[in-house]
Amino acid sequence: MTSINEQLTQQFSQALVKAFGDKFNEIDPQVWPARDPKNGDYQVNIALSLAKQLGQPPRAIAQTIIDNLPLNNMIETPTIGGPGFINIKIQATYLETQLKTWQNDLRLGVEKSAKIQKIIVDFSSPNIAKEMHVGHLRSTIIGDSIARILEFLGHQVLRLNHVGDWGTQFGMLIAYLREVYPDALTTANVLNIGDLVTFYKQAKQRFDEDEIFKETARNEVVKLQAGNQESRHAWQLLCEQSRREFQLIYDRLDIQLTERGESFYNQFLEDVIKQLKEKKILEENQGAQCVFLEGFINKDGDPLPLIVQKSDGGYNYATTDLAALNYRIQTDEAERIIYVTDAGQANHFAQVFQVGKKAGILTEKVEIIHVPFGLVKGEDGKKLKTRSGEIIKLKDLLDEAVSYARQDLENRLELEERKESQTFIAHVSEIVGISAVKYADLSQNRISDYIFSYDKMLALQGNTAPYMLYAYARVQSISREGNIDFEKLGENAQIILKDETEIDLAKYLLQLTDVIKEVERTLLPNRLCDYLYELSKKFNRFYENCPVLKSEEPVKTSRLLLSDLTARTIKLGLSLLGISILERM
Numbered sequence: 001m002t003s004i005n006e007q008l009t010q011q012f013s014q015a016l017v018k019a020f021g022d023k024f025n026e027i028d029p030q031v032w033p034a035r036d037p038k039n040g041d042y043q044v045n046i047a048l049s050l051a052k053q054l055g056q057p058p059r060a061i062a063q064t065i066i067d068n069l070p071l072n073n074m075i076e077t078p079t080i081g082g083p084g085f086i087n088i089k090i091q092a093t094y095l096e097t098q099l100k101t102w103q104n105d106l107r108l109g110v111e112k113s114a115k116i117q118k119i120i121v122d123f124s125s126p127n128i129a130k131e132m133h134v135g136h137l138r139s140t141i142i143g144d145s146i147a148r149i150l151e152f153l154g155h156q157v158l159r160l161n162h163v164g165d166w167g168t169q170f171g172m173l174i175a176y177l178r179e180v181y182p183d184a185l186t187t188a189n190v191l192n193i194g195d196l197v198t199f200y201k202q203a204k205q206r207f208d209e210d211e212i213f214k215e216t217a218r219n220e221v222v223k224l225q226a227g228n229q230e231s232r233h234a235w236q237l238l239c240e241q242s243r244r245e246f247q248l249i250y251d252r253l254d255i256q257l258t259e260r261g262e263s264f265y266n267q268f269l270e271d272v273i274k275q276l277k278e279k280k281i282l283e284e285n286q287g288a289q290c291v292f293l294e295g296f297i298n299k300d301g302d303p304l305p306l307i308v309q310k311s312d313g314g315y316n317y318a319t320t321d322l323a324a325l326n327y328r329i330q331t332d333e334a335e336r337i338i339y340v341t342d343a344g345q346a347n348h349f350a351q352v353f354q355v356g357k358k359a360g361i362l363t364e365k366v367e368i369i370h371v372p373f374g375l376v377k378g379e380d381g382k383k384l385k386t387r388s389g390e391i392i393k394l395k396d397l398l399d400e401a402v403s404y405a406r407q408d409l410e411n412r413l414e415l416e417e418r419k420e421s422q423t424f425i426a427h428v429s430e431i432v433g434i435s436a437v438k439y440a441d442l443s444q445n446r447i448s449d450y451i452f453s454y455d456k457m458l459a460l461q462g463n464t465a466p467y468m469l470y471a472y473a474r475v476q477s478i479s480r481e482g483n484i485d486f487e488k489l490g491e492n493a494q495i496i497l498k499d500e501t502e503i504d505l506a507k508y509l510l511q512l513t514d515v516i517k518e519v520e521r522t523l524l525p526n527r528l529c530d531y532l533y534e535l536s537k538k539f540n541r542f543y544e545n546c547p548v549l550k551s552e553e554p555v556k557t558s559r560l561l562l563s564d565l566t567a568r569t570i571k572l573g574l575s576l577l578g579i580s581i582l583e584r585m
């Protein structure tokens with residue numbers, strides 16, 4: 001089903017052509033949801049912007065447009081407000097028939113995209129042997145939700161984990177591994193050296209303190225890059241250990257990713273340099289190979305170069321991203337590439353994209369987007385840390401959220417004098433805790449920094465996961481009490497909209513399509529959170545005003561259907577945010 005907004009746009013486009021001729025074919029009639037419900041449901045503003053061109057007063061233009069609208073049973077006769085706004089009210093009977101079509105529609109009226117694309121979402125992307133920190137958590141949660149929404153709209157999404165698994169740090173790690181676990185390199189197939197981050201810190205300390213060790217580490221890098229078998233094995237063992245730790249987090253967060261780390265592009269880096277040379281955009285600057293950029297200057301006002309090969313011959317983050325870009329466009333045939341990282345990397349991507357264009361790697365046909373997000377801060381407004389000042393481990397952060405959720409649940413059970421099994425308590429706490437972390441992140445406009453607060457994210461009131469999960473469980477319990485098998489209801493069941501609050505709820509349900517399409521365009525999942533929150537508030541108003549179970553038929557069934565559609569909308573919406581629902585909590 002095309003959304004109401006889209007249908008109105010079509011109808012008004014037709015009216016424009018009919019009234020003023022073919023050249024008005026391309027003009028957007030500017031249909032918006034009305035700000036003030038007193039003026040109706042939608043507003044069309046095109047008459048005002050056409051006044052000059054047509055040399056007529058906007059109100060007269062508005063009237064001509066209305067007179068030329070195709071006949072339809074969707075809207076009531078529009079009225080003209082103020083200087084020439086067209087006010088539109090959707091007919092209740094139209095809402096009734098539209099919602100009725102949802103009864104057997106798992107997609108709740110959301111059509112797949114008209115233009116299916118191959119899309120790459122590059123997200124999560126932590127670095128081997130370094131901490132997977134809250135920034136990576138944000139990337140993981142936001143990237144996953146964006147991928148889910150695009151997949152739901154029918155796109156072919158490749159979820160890529162561009163892990164930092166290559167680089168000079170491995171020289172140091174391998175040299176240290178040789179020192180402390182000399183046997184590991186020749187015998188082990190699985191490394192068990194405990195916490196890799198601690199291992200990294202110790203290696204770094206050795207590196208900083210000891211000149212001889214430093215030299216050994218440098219030699220290890222050379223050996224690794226030259227493909228020495230033993231070095232390669234050591235590198236693999238280290239990556240494998242990191243991978244296992246990352247996977248625990250992904251499993252817990254229900255994240256699917258294809259790993260294609262920096263090392264994968266190693267074989268293509270030389271070609272990148274060749275390509276830049278051929279395009280004659282490569283220049284030498286203080287021994288390094290670079291491409292000078294437009295629109296980027298250093299503090300002295302001189303043009304800034306993007307270094308693609310260091311003076312020692314080594315390649316860097318940018319070279320790898322250029323090689324990745326090439327591979328993704330040529331081999332993966334991506335039509336849209338989305339990078340989800342912190343806003344701090346905005347310049348890096350702008351520079352890589354610019355060089356990509358100049359080099360002919362990035363063509364017009366490909367849409368490329370950096371999706372930036374702000375910092376995560378503690379409640380003191382500073383960088384998020386543990387009480388003792390250490391970086392917070394993601395596992396501990398998730399554990400803590402779950403443990404708070406558990407406390408909340410146990411308190412509630414005691415208050416309500418409810419007895420539940422340990423399995424139930426464990427399951428509910430896990431879902432609530434993880435969902436709270438995800439939802440808190442997604443419900444913020446991602447561009448802004450956000451304050452990480454267990455109290456806020458776990459509150460039962462407000463735009464939080466527990467509120468949404470609770471709203472779902474409550475709506476479901478109403479449907480359950482009604483004891484109707486919705487699937488078997490068949491054609492005879494009707495939706496009847498009479499009360500103001502139920503009409504309002506119905507209209508809002510039908511906006512789901514618009515919201516999801518908006519997120520497809522803007523890549524701002526917080527719009528979906530806002531929608532779901534507003535939806536549950538509208539449901540509450542409906543439920544306060546309209547008896548459901550105590551109504552006579554056919555109103556009772558109609559209202560149960562409306563409740564069921566609300567529950568299904570919340571469930572679908574949450575699933576697109578990567579959040580699973582609870583039937584009872």
Ligand code: ARG
Nearest residue numbers: 122125126127162163164341
């Ligand atoms: N590993 C990087 C980091 O931790 C993020 C990689 C993002 N993706 C990319 N293609 N550069 O900051």
